[in-house]
Amino acid sequence: MTNNPLTPGVVAGRLPDPELARNFADIVPRFDRHEARVAADRCYFCHDAPCITACPTSIDIPLFIRQIATGTPEAAAKTILSQNILGGICARVCPTENLCEGACVRETAEGKPVEIGRLQRFATDTLMDKGIHPFNRAAATGKRVAVVGAGPAGLAAAHRLAMRGHDVTLFDAREKLGGLNEFGIAAYKAPGGFAQDELNWLLSIGGIAVEPGKAIGNGLTLDALRKDHDAVLLAFGLAGVNALKVDGEALGNVEDAVDFIARLRQSDKSKVAVGRDVVVIGGGMTAIDAAVQSKLLGAENVTIVYRRGRDAMGASRHEQDHAAANGVKIITNAAPVAIHGNGAVREIEFAYTESGPAGLTIGKETFRLKADQVFKAIGQTLDGAPAGLDLNGRKIAVTGPGRTSVPGVWAAGDCAAGGDDLTVTAVAEGRDAAEDIHASLRG
Incomplete structure (x- = not known):
């Protein structure tokens, strides 16, 4: 383990390499060909498909699913990529539960939508694995x-x-x-x-x-x-990253969540330091990603604190539930008022909040959470x-x-x-x- 000189409890290598590998493995593995055909057969191929309207890139979802169902995933990929050339990464990170799958007729009728995201990944991965680029450049314009x-x-x-x-x-x-x-x-x-x-x-x-x-x-x-x-x-x-604007923000081991996530993406996971008691401030996807990954690195206690209620969080309910399933605690209606420590963070103090017609009101009653590492995820600018x-x-x-x-x-x-x-x-x-x-x- 490599100790952080500011806080001995913030260290790398909390978990053995095999466990880290399992924790950071593909969260939703891709379909094989049979699984994709079975999943595609659940689609009603709606004429006025609400999933298309819900997709910001307006992919013809029924068409590409039909192409998978008929055994032509490469054609399905071209249908996807003609509207969204980054369809591969979007299939992995889109909040489909709020977009296409949330609008799926089967979701409305049965509470179980067609797995559009995984089908999209199957199609685009199939094409990319073959090294096929389905588009060609037009004649040069000179521009x-x-x-x-x-x-x-x-x-x-x-x-x-x-x-x-x-x-x-x-x-x-x-x-x-x-x-x-x-x-x-x-x-x-x-x-x-x-x-x-x-x-x-x-x-x-x-x-x-x-x-x-x-x-x-x-x-x-x-x-x-x-x-x-x-x-x-x-x-x-x-x-740019928004500041908390509270006393103690400059203490050691208080950092922007986006920097932590970037470090994780670019580093050997066994070399990334994490605390025992991690607090993440914010309610969006960045907060969820920082919190869950802290837990996967071996943090013992991870808490997300958000100033408004659950329904106002930027992260979808699916992502909130995913965090909870990984042992992350979510506290709502609380805002940070001070960070305490001597050189490095030891505690973070919050005040209870209320939302009303006049906006957010910060109350006088406060509480403290033990923290040896704090991540700020309150938006970028x-x-x-x-x-x-x-x-x-x-x-x-x-x-x-x-x-x-x-x-x-x-x-x-x-x-x-x-x-x-x-x-x-x-x-x-x-x-x-x-x-x-x-x-x-x-x-």
């Missing part, structure tokens, strides 16, 4: 487009623009591309390097030059990008937006399919106002912005 940000929105846009015959340069702040898909999701949802495999497969269409380690304000300026390219798409996500762009709140203001206030500049994904902060929504926004850029470049 050059800069895409800043290699996460879901940027990748979807880059692929669609390349497919339309434009030359794309894809920039990203990190040396390793992938954005949220590579750094921001639970390790057990996409193990085995899938995010990089999908990225490399996507880039195989050609026409996309990659420039890692560059971002607006770090080697790039919007003015220079506009001068050197016919169009610019900003898809750099939300790099735009960091370093280029000057001259109109903002809507704390995001880039857009109209239509991603048009910003600056001519020739589009924005998509989490950095753009509107839409849910979901991988699948970012893909849809990137795809639609790319089509609008293509239309604009054609005049």
